[in-house]
Amino acid sequence: MQSVAAREQWLDRAMGWLPWVVWVVAVVAEFLTGSDIRLGPVMSAVPPLVAVAHGWRTVLASGVVAGLTQQAFLELVPSVETGAWTTAVTAVTGVTLASALSAAARVRRERQVEELHDVVGGMQRALLHPLPPELGGYRIAGFYQAAHSEARVGGDFYEALETPYGLRMVLGDVSGKGLPAVDATVTLLGAFREAAYEEDLGRVALVMDRALRRRQLISDDHRFATALIVEAGADGRLRMVNCGHVHPYLVNGEGAREIDLPACGLLGLFHLVPDRRPEPVAHTLAPGESFLVVTDGVTEARDPRRAFFDLEAFLAGPLPTGCPVALHEALLGALARHARGRLSDDAAALVLARRRADPSDV
Template identity: 35%
Template sequence: MRWLPVLYVVVLLLLEPVTPVEWPVSFVLIALPLVTAFAHGPAVVAGSAAFAVFLEGVLAGTPCCAGREVGYLWDRHYVAAYICTALVGVLGTILAAHRTHRERTLADVRFVADIAQRVLLRPVPHRIGSLQLDSLYLSAAAEARIGGDLYEAVPTGYGVRLLIGDVRGKGLLAVETAAALLGAFREAAHDEPALPALAARVETSMDRRATQLGGHEVVERFVTAVFVEIPPEGQLIRVVNCGHPPPVRIRSGEVRELDRGHSAPPLNLGMLLGEPYHVDTYDFLPGDQLLLYTDGITETRDANGTFYPLLQRLGSWRTLPPRGLLERLHQDLLAYSGNRMQDDIAALAVRLPADEPSLPPPSPAG
């Protein structure tokens, strides 16, 4: 785009000598300031307008151009072109100044959003004890950096505790709800010895926060989530599911959804329904990998409207470590959807390497 004005002038100069006198191509120089305004600042646009007027005069006053026998420097049609070019130059300069201001504002907003994301969704450690971890977050909107999908991994005295969740809705309310949930989880993960008690405490915090915010959306302000605990002794995982897509365990020869039909309601709805949290326990052996994800992945569609076949894809990536697995998943989702993501996406991958069969206890809560 930055070279478009130059290309525009070069094409015009090539056409001018070969066009009839009745069709003076130099008149299209009137648009040069607007072409320049697409990619340049107001000073460059003003300079291009002055250059366009000068070049129009040169072409009009040169008898040899377009087969003319005399120049038309002060012909009324060319004088009108000079005036129009100057007016378009003024408009283009204003447009360029406005565009530059908006770009700076957008850059500032994105900078603030990047900072907010690093606070809200800080990168998980790539190593906790024997566990290898990595995370993925994709926003459906190119302008956005944060949304309602969330994840966290916290080493505690009870083991490594993981969370992935998806806030209902979009916008600032979803971001605020995600921030409140993450804050509650990061604090309660060190204090509650049992996973159901951890989920209940997070839900209590969410309910209190929703009530404080008020409004008619309190009942609808809920979050689907999965809580996972990998105890210090390793070899197993505990899962509490609150209305969220189940985790996937990946091991040699098997890709399995960890779902026994005991899911509790989403957070902030469980207190209304009064249903207890249920803990499911599964083997987690050396070489196994666990994938937690939000429904933006499985609801990604191709051009024919077919949902993304997550389990089928994971079957061919069983040997990849967490970072490689999520990078491949990221690339495959973009290719599958044709770079048209419809929803935010979050994923958390955890692997117990085969050469490290036990998980040393994490540092106790401080």
């Protein structure tokens, strides 16, 4: 999302130069206007403006410059009362000291927030480690794109493992943002990574639901999650359990087709629908076909006019087939162009592709 970063850099530079622009304009205006107009008080605005984007040392330096400039302005007046001079110096000095303290506090808070973001971001990167290009006889790719917000982190998660049952993967989305969402993600990923090697696919969903339910009871944090759990056999047979997630798509040379999967309930809320058990739905992935699943951060991404990203329109266009990396990069690029680099929610996607019969054919 480079356009957002470029705009932020431009704004930071503009805020950095603004106080000096004010100073130059005031000096020029002082000499161009008549003696009945005095712009010395404007100098008191320079230190607070400097404090917005600079540290306390720069604020003190700007206060000295503002004070000297104001003194020069007073010298231009034929007769300056001592009280006026004292008032001007006191005003600039007081504003400069207050601005320096404000700048020091702002820098300290920014460092604390940056350290927290680094720690939490590092946790999330450790949880969502890069996927291998091939796993279980399939080619695989995925991305996680954080929303452009102060939270920076959310509850989207994914995993792919080679197990005795074949390739098993999950893509999910925990409700909410921040550290509680990351904590719930840790719970769900831990449950999936353990159960994927030991349990039938339906049981994997149950284990994840029970783990999140225990977390709800312990923490009194009642957030839930959606997820699509997939098992891919060596023969291309897919078994899927949909826990309230966005439906996946099959992509091939003829276009894309949505796979309509019945939902068994949201993770963490299975106890509200006790009669509905997670039943896997089977489908076959043909050689050369790709399987795409996304989170609602993709389907609900908005452009500046608040229009949603049209995933089906994207899939209706010319698409790379059989190559997960190319497909997921095309999706990520289309998403960035639509949202102008600013997502309102985290977005994630997984692409699974079965090789064609001819290994040399990409």
